[in-house]
Amino acid sequence: MTAVESTDVLVIGSGFGGAIAAYHLAAGGARVTVLERGPWLAAEEFDHDFKFGSSSTRIFDFLVGDGMSLLGGNCVGGGSVVYFAAMPRAPGFVFNRQGSIGRRMWPTAITRDALEPWYDRVAEALPISMADWNTATYAGGLWAAACDRAGRTANPVPAAIDDALCTNCNWMMSGCRFDAKRSLLLNYLPAALAHGAEIRPLHEVQRITRTSDGGYRVHYDTVHEVDYRIHPDSGTIDAKIIVIAAGAGATPVILQRSEADLGPMPHAVGRYFSGNGERLNTAYLNEDKVAELLGLSRGDGLAYAASQIGKGPTVASWDRLDGSLPEYERYSLEQLYFPPGLGTILAQVPDATGPTWFGVEKKEILKRWRSWLTIFTMVEDDNEGVFGTPPPTGNSARLSQQFLGFSNLRYRPTENTLRGWALSDAEVREILEKDGLARVMPWTNEPVGAYTVHPLASCRVGDDPATSALDDRHELRGHPGIFVTDGSAVPGALTVNPAFTIAALAERAMPGIVQAARERGIDVRYGAPAPDGSTSARQAAQTAAARLARA
Amino acid sequence: MRPDELGDGQVMTMTLEAFADTIVPGEKRWPGDRAVAGAAEGGGAVAAGALQLLEMPEGGLDQALDDLARMLNDHAEKYRAGHGLPQDESVPPLVALDFANRTALVQELTAPDHPEKGQWVGLAMFCNMAFDTGAHSHTTDAIKSGHVGLTMMGFAQPDDDGLWRFPDYSYRRPLARLHPGTTANGSLA
Numbered sequence: 103m104t105a106v107e108s109t110d111v112l113v114i115g116s117g118f119g120g121a122i123a124a125y126h127l128a129a130g131g132a133r134v135t136v137l138e139r140g141p142w143l144a145a146e147e148f149d150h151d152f153k154f155g156s157s158s159t160r161i162f163d164f165l166v167g168d169g170m171s172l173l174g175g176n177c178v179g180g181g182s183v184v185y186f187a188a189m190p191r192a193p194g195f196v197f198n199r200q201g202s203i204g205r206r207m208w209p210t211a212i213t214r215d216a217l218e219p220w221y222d223r224v225a226e227a228l229p230i231s232m233a234d235w236n237t238a239t240y241a242g243g244l245w246a247a248a249c250d251r252a253g254r255t256a257n258p259v260p261a262a263i264d265d266a267l268c269t270n271c272n273w274m275m276s277g278c279r280f281d282a283k284r285s286l287l288l289n290y291l292p293a294a295l296a297h298g299a300e301i302r303p304l305h306e307v308q309r310i311t312r313t314s315d316g317g318y319r320v321h322y323d324t325v326h327e328v329d330y331r332i333h334p335d336s337g338t339i340d341a342k343i344i345v346i347a348a349g350a351g352a353t354p355v356i357l358q359r360s361e362a363d364l365g366p367m368p369h370a371v372g373r374y375f376s377g378n379g380e381r382l383n384t385a386y387l388n389e390d391k392v393a394e395l396l397g398l399s400r401g402d403g404l405a406y407a408a409s410q411i412g413k414g415p416t417v418a419s420w421d422r423l424d425g426s427l428p429e430y431e432r433y434s435l436e437q438l439y440f441p442p443g444l445g446t447i448l449a450q451v452p453d454a455t456g457p458t459w460f461g462v463e464k465k466e467i468l469k470r471w472r473s474w475l476t477i478f479t480m481v482e483d484d485n486e487g488v489f490g491t492p493p494p495t496g497n498s499a500r501l502s503q504q505f506l507g508f509s510n511l512r513y514r515p516t517e518n519t520l521r522g523w524a525l526s527d528a529e530v531r532e533i534l535e536k537d538g539l540a541r542v543m544p545w546t547n548e549p550v551g552a553y554t555v556h557p558l559a560s561c562r563v564g565d566d567p568a569t570s571a572l573d574d575r576h577e578l579r580g581h582p583g584i585f586v587t588d589g590s591a592v593p594g595a596l597t598v599n600p601a602f603t604i605a606a607l608a609e610r611a612m613p614g615i616v617q618a619a620r621e622r623g624i625d626v627r628y629g630a631p632a633p634d635g636s637t638s639a640r641q642a643a644q645t646a647a648a649r650l651a652r653a
Numbered sequence: 654m655r656p657d658e659l660g661d662g663q664v665m666t667m668t669l670e671a672f673a674d675t676i677v678p679g680e681k682r683w684p685g686d687r688a689v690a691g692a693a694e695g696g697g698a699v700a701a702g703a704l705q706l707l708e709m710p711e712g713g714l715d716q717a718l719d720d721l722a723r724m725l726n727d728h729a730e731k732y733r734a735g736h737g738l739p740q741d742e743s744v745p746p747l748v749a750l751d752f753a754n755r756t757a758l759v760q761e762l763t764a765p766d767h768p769e770k771g772q773w774v775g776l777a778m779f780c781n782m783a784f785d786t787g788a789h790s791h792t793t794d795a796i797k798s799g800h801v802g803l804t805m806m807g808f809a810q811p812d813d814d815g816l817w818r819f820p821d822y823s824y825r826r827p828l829a830r831l832h833p834g835t836t837a838n839g840s841l842a
Contacts, residue, residue, distance in 0.1 A: 150793075410809055
């Protein structure tokens with residue numbers, strides 16, 4: 103008979119929510135085990151390759167739901183490995199949103215001001231760089247110039263990218279070959295390992311049960327390193343504290359599956375899912391007009407023709423991020439790159455006489471792919487998503503060996519969300535179609551519904567037990583000792599890229615989680631510096647941390 | 654319904670080729686090519702490797718292809734009969750439809766209210782992917798061998814080590830006024 107494995111703190115998932123927890127708890131002296139469903143890759147394994155089986159499918163999941171598809175990381179480092187590293191802070195008005203519940207959806211304790219020291223801790227840890235016009239790509243510059251000509255402002259977007267190392271290869275969704283993207287593989291995770299944390303890749307948590315001593319038992323399957331549909335083995339680990347950070351598409355599914363053993367889950371588990379109000383438009387630029395109207399030149403006879411060049415989003419227009427506007431009418435418009443495949447299939451043909459997303463006319467617009475510009479809009483959606491009955495394992499029924507599966511998420515956009523999308527579509531068109539600069543079409547929602555690269559809110563914080571799953575310390579209501587620190591904890595759409603806010607919330611949750619661990623007899627202290635030893639942000643957050651560690 | 658002189662494998666291949674060619678159309682490979690309708694210049698999804706991609710076990714559709722082809726032909730036959738089109742038993746029913754009718758059928762199958770929408774959208778996406786990414790082979794090999802989709806789209810050549818780098822990537826000058834509410838950390842308040 104094998105001994106039951108045990109640890110102090112079991113962390114599910116190794117993205118922002120998991121890595122930050124693993125680091126602080128391990129640095130503070132706790133025994134920490136991280137179970138990560140995906141594989142563990144390093145820079146030299148991040149391929150510039152679309153082939154099935156390369157890193158682009160090994161570390162990325164595309165889950166088709168009913169009305170909403172989810173795109174996200176599936177590897178050690180989670181979303182930070184596959185994301186574009188755009189790191190704006192959420193504007194202040196976001197924290198006063200009411201959404202569908204008729205009251206402020208964020209906990210009273212969390213405002214933009216209250217979150218500021220935690221943003222600063224993350225900024226120091228990764229670190230995050232100020233962007234400027236020298237790092238804005240051709241696509242970002244083009245978007246800025248078009249915004250300017252249409253009377254809008256535009257900003258280079260802060261990013262967690264080391265520009266000295268970046269080659270602007272635009273393969274960052276396959277992982278960064280050059281370690282220019284400051285993913286969690288370069289900061290929190292190695293620091294957690296140095297403090298003794300253990301990370302087990304290819305371990306997919308299925309459910310959680312209780313132990314007789316008031317702790318929890320986590321049940322996992324191991325996952326085949328090539329064919330993720332195969333689970334060769336299974337096991338359990340006991341822990342006193344559980345931190346769930348499996349991502350907003352998976353965290354609620356684990357909890358739903360655990361309900362039979364753990365007892366009733368808060369109503370908000372698996373409800374109020376937000377796709378961050380995301381939507382894409384593709385502009386087909388007229389190169390002559392780019393030169394004539396915007397005065398742009400690459401210096402080699404080309405005005406633009408640079409869709410392939412860059413590092414995801416570099417410039418956004420934030421004019422509509424105005425707290426005096428009504429809720430659901432505020433959004434950002436951000437230049438973006440999606441690689442062929444994901445970035446081309448759902449693009450539609452302007453003025454099509456036949457099908458808009460396949461066929462003869464679609465092939466014609468692909469010929470001009472280098473002159474495409476993708477604009478990503480993030481509106482305030484209405485938390486419409488609901489997770490149905492969990493699949494037998496994981497959070498999807500996997501079709502392919504890697505990458506592609508079917509989720510149990512159902513999403514039907516309300517009139518509020520549809521209006522936000524319509525307003526933002528119209529504004530993108532107004533900016534880019536002015537004087538014949540481009541033709542613009544939104545991506546079609548018909549084949550796979552809406553889509554999000556930033557799933558949120560499926561297990562959210564709040565003050566109201568009826569509409570939130572977590573209290574303002576991220577503890578799962580009715581299940582002491584279980585904390586959730588990933589994107590599912592964010593109450594709603596943020597109108598900007600959410601990674602920075604997810605990470606700041608995780609940092610903010612740490613003093614409370616450490617305190618809870620101490621109350622369960624774990625010898626752990628809060629107060630680790632940034633992963634590289636920097637201490638200025640820690641000092642600045644000291645008072646807030648003490649308040650959060652209240653017994 | 655199956656043409657007697659064609660084997661099962663040929664029926665499946667021609668049917669899937671006709672479907673792929675409807676998604677990204679291409680020129681006929683030889684005079685009298687029936688599966689590829691010749692609705693566009695240059696190679697389409699078939700020339701780009703759609704069948705190879707569909708047959709890769711990694712994709713997860715390989716075991717379902719014969720069923721999908723059979724279902725496509727059932728739909729095509731119903732479509733033919735429903736529209737009063739003449740029967741052509743020398744090729745599978747989907748292949749017997751001309752390009753306009755294949756297109757109309759695929760539009761029906763992928764429409765939001767079609768009960769089988771999910772699988773036909775999935776099949777279409779693999780065909781798109783074959784053309785837009787050449788995902789059945791290493792991208793460097795695909796580019797070296799002149800992959801029809803990547804070449805047509807103008808996908809750049811990699812460096813000698815098979816990695817992409819773009820030393821010139823920026824106009825390197827201010828191109829818009831910043832939002833007046835921009836704070837020192839680069840975000841809005």
